[in-house]
Amino acid sequence: MTVQTVNTTPIDGQKPGTSGLRKKTRVFMEPGFLENFVQSIFDAIGGGQGKTFVIGGDGRYFNAEAIQTILKMAAANGAARVIVGQGGLLSTPAASHLIRLNNADGGFILSASHNPGGLDEDFGLKFNGANGGPAPEKLTDEMFANTKSISSYKVLEAGDVDLGQLGESQLGDMRVTVVDPVSDYEALMASIFDFEAISALFASGFRMRFDAMHAVTGPYAKAILEGRLGARAGSVVNAVPLPDFGGGHPDPNPIWAKDLMAEMMSTDASDFGAASDGDGDRNMIVGKGAYVTPSDSLAVLAANAHLVPAYKGGLAGVARSMPTSAAVDRVAKAKGLESFETPTGWKFFGNLLDAGRITLCGEESAGTGSDHVREKDGLWAVLMWLNILAVRKASVAEIMTDHWSRFGRDYYSRLDFEAVPSDQANALMSDLIAALDALPGTAANGQTVSAADQFAYSDPVDGSLSEGQGLRLWFESDARAVLRLSGTGTQGATIRLYIETYVDDAASLALDTADVLAPVRNAVFEIAKFQHHIGRTTPDVVT
Ligand code: G1P
Numbered sequence: 001m002t003v004q005t006v007n008t009t010p011i012d013g014q015k016p017g018t019s020g021l022r023k024k025t026r027v028f029m030e031p032g033f034l035e036n037f038v039q040s041i042f043d044a045i046g047g048g049q050g051k052t053f054v055i056g057g058d059g060r061y062f063n064a065e066a067i068q069t070i071l072k073m074a075a076a077n078g079a080a081r082v083i084v085g086q087g088g089l090l091s092t093p094a095a096s097h098l099i100r101l102n103n104a105d106g107g108f109i110l111s112a113s114h115n116p117g118g119l120d121e122d123f124g125l126k127f128n129g130a131n132g133g134p135a136p137e138k139l140t141d142e143m144f145a146n147t148k149s150i151s152s153y154k155v156l157e158a159g160d161v162d163l164g165q166l167g168e169s170q171l172g173d174m175r176v177t178v179v180d181p182v183s184d185y186e187a188l189m190a191s192i193f194d195f196e197a198i199s200a201l202f203a204s205g206f207r208m209r210f211d212a213m214h215a216v217t218g219p220y221a222k223a224i225l226e227g228r229l230g231a232r233a234g235s236v237v238n239a240v241p242l243p244d245f246g247g248g249h250p251d252p253n254p255i256w257a258k259d260l261m262a263e264m265m266s267t268d269a270s271d272f273g274a275a276s277d278g279d280g281d282r283n284m285i286v287g288k289g290a291y292v293t294p295s296d297s298l299a300v301l302a303a304n305a306h307l308v309p310a311y312k313g314g315l316a317g318v319a320r321s322m323p324t325s326a327a328v329d330r331v332a333k334a335k336g337l338e339s340f341e342t343p344t345g346w347k348f349f350g351n352l353l354d355a356g357r358i359t360l361c362g363e364e365s366a367g368t369g370s371d372h373v374r375e376k377d378g379l380w381a382v383l384m385w386l387n388i389l390a391v392r393k394a395s396v397a398e399i400m401t402d403h404w405s406r407f408g409r410d411y412y413s414r415l416d417f418e419a420v421p422s423d424q425a426n427a428l429m430s431d432l433i434a435a436l437d438a439l440p441g442t443a444a445n446g447q448t449v450s451a452a453d454q455f456a457y458s459d460p461v462d463g464s465l466s467e468g469q470g471l472r473l474w475f476e477s478d479a480r481a482v483l484r485l486s487g488t489g490t491q492g493a494t495i496r497l498y499i500e501t502y503v504d505d506a507a508s509l510a511l512d513t514a515d516v517l518a519p520v521r522n523a524v525f526e527i528a529k530f531q532h533h534i535g536r537t538t539p540d541v542v543t
């Protein structure tokens with residue numbers, strides 16, 4: 001087996017975003033594209049010599065082929081050892097855990113998260129560091145710079161590694177360990193939760209439905225929920241990971257998980273419903289007739305975390321991404337906890353977690369997590385809810401009603417305008433930025449703006465500054481709107497509009513969300529001139 005140095009030329013457009021590099025699968029399959037990016041990663045981290053890496057992905061189309069390439073490149077770059085999930089599978093949180101558990105130097109995670117998979121859909125790759133979390137911006141900038149100057153990459157000329165077989169093998173001088181994707185993760189979950197209490201809940205006849213959306217959490221949920229905790233057989237549906245996720249969007253929200261929603265809103269609903277995304281880091285929580293927004297879920301978990309063994313000593317602090325509703329801030333205030341507002345993207349939680357400033361964190365986009373790994377964790381969030389339900393012996397709906405009566409309710413919704421021509425989306429944003437200082441006092445649709453700014457974040461741990469992280473508009477009616485452009489879309493631009501309104505009078509806690517938010521929503525359409533800039537006010541997706 002010889003190391004080959006292959007001459008190459010830079011390929012455009014390899015700028016990794018908040019979640020690594022995402023492109024159409026065919027782009028990743030172009031000769032040299034994946035190789036250039038992987039070599040740029042090795043060069044950015046100071047080479048692979050003597051290092052240990054974790055590799056795995058969500059099983060989407062091209063997952064297995066890409067892993068073989070990365071293995072051969074890791075060997076050629078001098079890596080000592082690679083730990084890879086059997087069949088090339090690892091959920092993102094499980095990969096994060098394996099990096100930490102094995103004191104690895106980092107990991108390659110192959111996924112485009114909740115984006116559809118297939119030859120004509122999306123693929124992605126990201127690098128996580130030794131703490132198990134996504135590479136910080138400094139490093140991804142360096143990777144990007146390398147992709148623009150790269151002239152060669154290294155690859156071992158060798159046959160493929162058998163990823164189906166558990167155990168050790170050699171690839172040149174590099175040791176390859178194929179591990180069961182589930183077992184170490186399952187052990188971690190058992191160390192956090194009261195598995196006895198959850199088992200007793202299932203034994204009492206409690207019914208749940210977990211929709212794995214034909215994605216990576218299928219094997220994890222089967223093993224843990226059905227195998228270990230005794231949920232009845234068939235509780236986990238769509239449990240076999242497929243390269244195209246069965247043709248769907250593996251995105252756990254009421255739009256894409258509509259079968260689950262339909263069941264949970266029916267007369268024969270299970271007691272508890274949940275779903276996770278392509279790579280297993282997102283979650284959706286729904287009770288009988290009661291959908292829980294991710295922002296509310298984070299707040300409920302913060303309020304009840306002390307009921308879960310790993311958090312019984314209390315929380316160090318909490319954090320939410322800026323567009324996430326203020327619900328968790330209210331819990332933090334009541335409990336005297338420090339709370340942080342960070343830019344969108346999980347990597348911003350990493351420093352706070354590493355420094356022990358926070359224990360729980362979450363995003364409105366169905367991501368919730370804690371200091372047990374450095375990624376959001378879908379199944380962990382589901383187990384948090386199960387543990388809380390088991391202890392409180394109340395339904396999801398009862399827990400929500402009780403929560404709102406204590407803290408008030410933040411009605412919340414996100415509106416996505418997808419595939420907007422980039423120049424139009426940029427014009428909408430830049431016009432609004434130009435008008436920002438003059439907005440306070442402006443009234444539209446009966447709503448008066450009280451303040452407006454562009455969100456900038458100064459990291460309390462390392463002092464780094466992230467500017468231009470979205471526009472915030474506050475209204476006199478105790479409402480807030482946020483506008484930002486997506487960093488993960490693969491087609492044109494996606495404008496995200498987030499709206500929330502706070503109420504705390506008992507009579508207003510069970511209203512229709514869309515009705516409550518309509519006045520502010522329409523005010524924002526007017527103020528930001530949606531019709532003028534993009535020719536529409538109808539979003540593609542509302543969650
Ligand atoms: C989206 C979500 C964001 C999440 C990211 C990665 O990013 O909004 O919360 O961290 O996916 O899962 P966006 O497309 O908005 O930039």
Ligand code: ZN
Pocket residue numbers: 112113114277278279280281282
């Ligand atoms: Zn994901």
